[in-house]
Amino acid sequence: MSTDQQTVPDRTPPSLDARVVAALGSAQRPPRASALVSSLTFGWRALLKIKHVPEQLFDVTMFPIMFTLMFTFVFGGAVSGSPGEYLQYALPGILVQTVVFITMYTAMTINTDIEKGVFDRIRSLPVWRPSLLVGALLGDTLRYLMASSIVLLVGTAIGYRAPGGLGGVVLAVALLLVFCFSLSWLWLILGLKLRTPNAVMGVAMMVLFPLTFVSSVFAPPETMPGWLQAFVDVNPVTLLVEAARGLMNGDSRPGDVLVVVVLAVVVTGVFAPIAMRIYNRKS
Amino acid sequence: MDHLAIETDGLVKLFGRNRAVDGVDLAIASGGVHSVLGPNGAGKTTVIRMLATLLVPDGGTARVLGHDVVDEAAEVRSRVALTGQFASLDEDLTGAENLVLLARLYGYSRRAARERASELLSAFDLDDAAAKQVKAYSGGMRRRIDIAGSIVVRPDLMFLDEPTTGLDPRSRNQVWEIVRALVGAGTTILLTTQYLEEADQLADRISVIDHGRVIAEGTSGQLKASVGAGSVKVRVADPSDRDEVARLLAESLDASPVLESDASAMTIRVDDPSAVAGALHRVGEHGLVVSEYALGQPSLDEVFLALTGKPPADRTDPTDRADQEVPA
Numbered sequence: 001m002s003t004d005q006q007t008v009p010d011r012t013p014p015s016l017d018a019r020v021v022a023a024l025g026s027a028q029r030p031p032r033a034s035a036l037v038s039s040l041t042f043g044w045r046a047l048l049k050i051k052h053v054p055e056q057l058f059d060v061t062m063f064p065i066m067f068t069l070m071f072t073f074v075f076g077g078a079v080s081g082s083p084g085e086y087l088q089y090a091l092p093g094i095l096v097q098t099v100v101f102i103t104m105y106t107a108m109t110i111n112t113d114i115e116k117g118v119f120d121r122i123r124s125l126p127v128w129r130p131s132l133l134v135g136a137l138l139g140d141t142l143r144y145l146m147a148s149s150i151v152l153l154v155g156t157a158i159g160y161r162a163p164g165g166l167g168g169v170v171l172a173v174a175l176l177l178v179f180c181f182s183l184s185w186l187w188l189i190l191g192l193k194l195r196t197p198n199a200v201m202g203v204a205m206m207v208l209f210p211l212t213f214v215s216s217v218f219a220p221p222e223t224m225p226g227w228l229q230a231f232v233d234v235n236p237v238t239l240l241v242e243a244a245r246g247l248m249n250g251d252s253r254p255g256d257v258l259v260v261v262v263l264a265v266v267v268t269g270v271f272a273p274i275a276m277r278i279y280n281r282k283s
Numbered sequence: 284m285d286h287l288a289i290e291t292d293g294l295v296k297l298f299g300r301n302r303a304v305d306g307v308d309l310a311i312a313s314g315g316v317h318s319v320l321g322p323n324g325a326g327k328t329t330v331i332r333m334l335a336t337l338l339v340p341d342g343g344t345a346r347v348l349g350h351d352v353v354d355e356a357a358e359v360r361s362r363v364a365l366t367g368q369f370a371s372l373d374e375d376l377t378g379a380e381n382l383v384l385l386a387r388l389y390g391y392s393r394r395a396a397r398e399r400a401s402e403l404l405s406a407f408d409l410d411d412a413a414a415k416q417v418k419a420y421s422g423g424m425r426r427r428i429d430i431a432g433s434i435v436v437r438p439d440l441m442f443l444d445e446p447t448t449g450l451d452p453r454s455r456n457q458v459w460e461i462v463r464a465l466v467g468a469g470t471t472i473l474l475t476t477q478y479l480e481e482a483d484q485l486a487d488r489i490s491v492i493d494h495g496r497v498i499a500e501g502t503s504g505q506l507k508a509s510v511g512a513g514s515v516k517v518r519v520a521d522p523s524d525r526d527e528v529a530r531l532l533a534e535s536l537d538a539s540p541v542l543e544s545d546a547s548a549m550t551i552r553v554d555d556p557s558a559v560a561g562a563l564h565r566v567g568e569h570g571l572v573v574s575e576y577a578l579g580q581p582s583l584d585e586v587f588l589a590l591t592g593k594p595p596a597d598r599t600d601p602t603d604r605a606d607q608e609v610p611a
Contacts, residue, residue, distance in 0.1 A: 016406075016407075016461065017460050017461075017464045019406040020407065020461050023403055024434055024464070024465065029436050030391050030395065030436075031390050033387065033388055037390075048375075048380055049375050052416060053375050116371075118371055118373050120335075120365065120371055121365065121372065123337055124335045124337060125385070125388050126361035
């Protein structure tokens with residue numbers, strides 16, 4: 001084909017046929033999108049989905065508010081003597097629990113893409129292959145930030161004050177994001193492997209409930225039976241909560257934070273390649 | 284072009300114990316439309332998914348535009364486009380957003396991507412739907428936006444997986460028109476379909492596939508010739524004449540009529556359509572009245588019957604074979 005545009009008489013509208021040919025003719029091939037651009041483009045897609053399907057933010061906003069209020073006023077008095085005192089103990093834990101729960105949407109999103117056929121289209125494009133996953137994680141990060149802000153705002157409104165100051169809170173949220181990023185790779189594997197979004201939801205609940213409740217999120221482990229304590233002590237969520245609590249309380253032990261960072265790096269190092277391998281060979 | 288658009292040698296894909304694709308050999312030249320025709324579950328989509336680098340073959344080799352689909356997958360991906368069987372765009376996004384997204388992924392700048400998207404939307408008659416979510420599109424609009432998404436960058440080879448399944452006739456004709464336009468502009472198209480008519484309308488050559496194997500290949504004329512010219516359906520004015528008319532037609536056309544449940548209707552296979560007029564004339568000479576007749580092309584069912592000895596509907600159940608023994 002020459003680069004000449006198809007000429008069409010101006011008095012009659014061109015036929016579908018002629019317009020399609022014209023649109024094809026002008027399709028020049030731009031240089032390949034860089035890894036950064038393609039990842040950001042998928043991140044943009046995640047933002048558009050939030051814009052078009054605001055319902056998906058319902059969980060992000062309602063769960064944190066519900067959890068914060070419910071636990072403070074229902075358990076507060078019983079566990080710590082007063083809701084106010086309990087809030088000081090539990091808010092960092094509620095923050096962690098809320099955001100860790102939201103991580104399962106990573107699996108839901110990718111699973112829905114596979115089901116709808118979007119996945120095939122994307123995988124047949126000449127783009128840097130991990131960019132779909134990286135872009136999705138960028139969108140998730142935004143969701144985590146929104147949920148964190150809501151928990152902190154609601155907590156502050158009902159009387160929470162962080163002894164560690166704003167700096168401590170920001171560091172705690174940053175640590176939480178690092179942890180959730182690594183956890184997302186596990187969710188990606190689950191999202192790629194399971195058949196339907198419902199199955200993903202079921203498995204996610206089975207994993208998340210014990211992981212977040214059998215931890216030091218809601219109550220100090222000292223009152224639990226020894227065998228349970230043994231699990232609570234090695235539960236990654238406990239490690240994360242203790243580190244976040246330390247940062248927000250202003251009495252952080254550097255070792256706690258380091259453990260979480262190392263854990264996140266190890267989880268990412270092991271599961272990211274597995275997720276990518278499954279992604280590349282997904283049938 | 285000096286190489287074939289698609290060349291496969293003994294391509295195999297297993298799903299558990301099921302040999303979904305069981306040794307497919309294809310040699311498809313550049314330019315024009317090549318159709319892969321077969322019933323549901325024959326392995327058409329699996330073949331396309333392997334050629335589009337979405338599935339790794341379990342055996343055999345495949346080269347697309349001269350590049351191996353496994354070792355040079357990235358090269359293949361940059362030169363082909365896939366329009367899947369189901370709308371493969373994001374239903375939650377608008378048509379325009381979907382095309383901008385694809386254009387950005389193909390490397391267009393933000394501004395060029397927007398321009399390209401609006402150019403494609405008007406080319407495909409979708410201006411009015413640009414700002415609507417794809418989930419609100421009709422079946423025909425979905426196919427169009429899907430195909431538009433495949434030519435954001437002009438592909439050398441395009442895979443169309445059952446592009447008209449489930450479309451109304453008008454939308455189907457639009458898709459056919461678009462396919463012809465793409466071919467006219469030099470894109471090679473591999474199209475899968477369940478409909479012989481579609482393959483007949485569009486394809487230069489057809490591969491018939493069943494149970495993961497290519498069971499016949501040729502032009503549509505060659506395939507039809509292999510199953511006879513088709514059949515003639517006849518209705519008599521008076522049902523009591525049917526047996527006599529059937530006898531006369533059987534003599535003239537040298538085939539046995541199949542009497543239908545409608546007491547005045549029958550169908551007869553014909554190898555030579557030009558003999559039908561004479562045969563009907565002879566019925567008239569005997570004072571019998573034929574109220575209706577129609578010469579039909581062979582259907583996919585008939586092609587299958589001829590090629591495999593059983594109709595496509597029963598291919599999954601081998602125990603049905605005995606029931607298919609129709610007296611000749």
